[in-house]
Amino acid sequence: MHELSIVSSVIDQLDELKKQHNGARFTRVGLRVGELAGVDVDCLRFGFECVIKDTPWEHLALEIEEVPRRQRCPACNAEFRAENWATACPQCGEEATILIAGEELQIAYVEVDE
Amino acid sequence: MSQIVVEKKVLNENQKIAAELRDKFRENKILVINIISSPGSGKTTLLERTLERLDKSKRVAVLTGDLQTENDARRLAQWGFPVKQIITGGTCHLDAKMIEKHLADWPLENLDVLIIENVGNLVCPTSYDLGEHCKIVMLSVTEGEDKPLKYPSIFVKSELMLLSKVDLLPYVPFNAELAKQNARSVHPGIQIIETSCKGEGLDAWMKWLEEKLAAVKVGETVSA
Numbered sequence: 001m002h003e004l005s006i007v008s009s010v011i012d013q014l015d016e017l018k019k020q021h022n023g024a025r026f027t028r029v030g031l032r033v034g035e036l037a038g039v040d041v042d043c044l045r046f047g048f049e050c051v052i053k054d055t056p057w058e059h060l061a062l063e064i065e066e067v068p069r070r071q072r073c074p075a076c077n078a079e080f081r082a083e084n085w086a087t088a089c090p091q092c093g094e095e096a097t098i099l100i101a102g103e104e105l106q107i108a109y110v111e112v113d114e
Numbered sequence: 115m116s117q118i119v120v121e122k123k124v125l126n127e128n129q130k131i132a133a134e135l136r137d138k139f140r141e142n143k144i145l146v147i148n149i150i151s152s153p154g155s156g157k158t159t160l161l162e163r164t165l166e167r168l169d170k171s172k173r174v175a176v177l178t179g180d181l182q183t184e185n186d187a188r189r190l191a192q193w194g195f196p197v198k199q200i201i202t203g204g205t206c207h208l209d210a211k212m213i214e215k216h217l218a219d220w221p222l223e224n225l226d227v228l229i230i231e232n233v234g235n236l237v238c239p240t241s242y243d244l245g246e247h248c249k250i251v252m253l254s255v256t257e258g259e260d261k262p263l264k265y266p267s268i269f270v271k272s273e274l275m276l277l278s279k280v281d282l283l284p285y286v287p288f289n290a291e292l293a294k295q296n297a298r299s300v301h302p303g304i305q306i307i308e309t310s311c312k313g314e315g316l317d318a319w320m321k322w323l324e325e326k327l328a329a330v331k332v333g334e335t336v337s338a
Contacts, residue, residue, distance in 0.1 A: 002207055002238035009124050017120065027115070031124065038240035038267040085263055085300045096302045099270065105241065107120045114116055 003043040006105070007051045013107060014057065021112070028061040028111040034104035035069050069102030128242055131210035135217075135245025142222045145323075145330040146230065148244050150268055151252035152261075153234030156278040158186050159311045160252065160319075161231060165193035167320055172327075173224055177216055178231040179208045186231065196220070207238035210245060227327060236265040247330065248273040255279045255286055259293040266300040274305045274322065281310035 033039050048062050069082045073089035088095045139146050149157050178186045179200045187199035198216050232239040251272035253261050262269040275297050297304050309315035
């Protein structure tokens with residue numbers, strides 16, 4: 001249940017970004033959350049609503065892109081989605097594959113009303 | 115309507131402090147490990163056994179996190195190494211700022227190993243980099259074999275899994291092979307040591323720690 005601290009970190013960065021853009025009005029923020037980020041997306045949405053309520057960010061929309069886990073095979077270079085934690089390479093059977101996506105916890109973009 | 119590309123980590127501020135800590139640890143050649151598990155898996159007991167066995171010439175310090183009480187620090191202080199309790203006051207994880215604050219008055223140049231015992235929680239501590247060399251996840255045999263599948267993030271991020279309380283295996287319906295297989299399926303390269311506070315596996319664990327420390331001392335880049 002650390003989603004509230006995560007929302008606060010997002011808002012802190014948006015405060016900073018708003019200053020850098022001379023007080024531009026942000027209408028939407030896009031987050032990217034990997035399935036291995038340890039963040040519950042529903043809790044994040046709920047926390048977001050709670051944190052922005054009655055603040056200058058009240059009308060900010062939240063968009064979350066959920067990023068599935070992907071692996072790369074060092075033997076045959078295949079890249080694949082690791083579904084149900086099956087990390088062995090579906091092409092050649094190699095077991096020691098490398099994580100290439102799924103740990104993201106990023107602010108991807110903001111939309112500005114001009 | 116236009117879009118500004120941000121592409122920044124949400125926990126940027128934590129990451130910044132963690133990077134500063136990591137630099138300090140590297141400069142002073144200190145091995146820093148971050149131990150994470152559910153409440154009651156045996157982190158504090160493992161640390162007691164570890165401190166008891168450690169060569170007293172090693173300069174070791176412990177930061178231990180809990181929501182409340184100084185109990186763990188008291189338990190660990192009896193081995194003569196400096197121990198500090200971080201009381202988070204309800205927060206479910208340690209973050210880099212707490213580590214920075216509690217290290218402020220400790221002379222880092224006098225340290226070889228810093229052990230951080232995180233708050234008992236398999237979810238939230240996963241997201242916070244503390245500047246450590248590696249995370250270690252502990253799973254006890256009184257939990258479920260499927261924990262690695264239920265909480266994959268921490269198993270993916272940990273270099274080592276300690277399977278604890280193995281002395282209880284004859285009494286509990288826990289399939290150790292399945293648990294290890296599950297851990298390896300979410301993190302193919304994870305190392306695994308089976309331990310018990312009665313003594314099993316403690317030599318292997320101490321050897322792992324010694325080898326890590328030796329690597330840090332020669333300035334080898336240990337995974338971050």
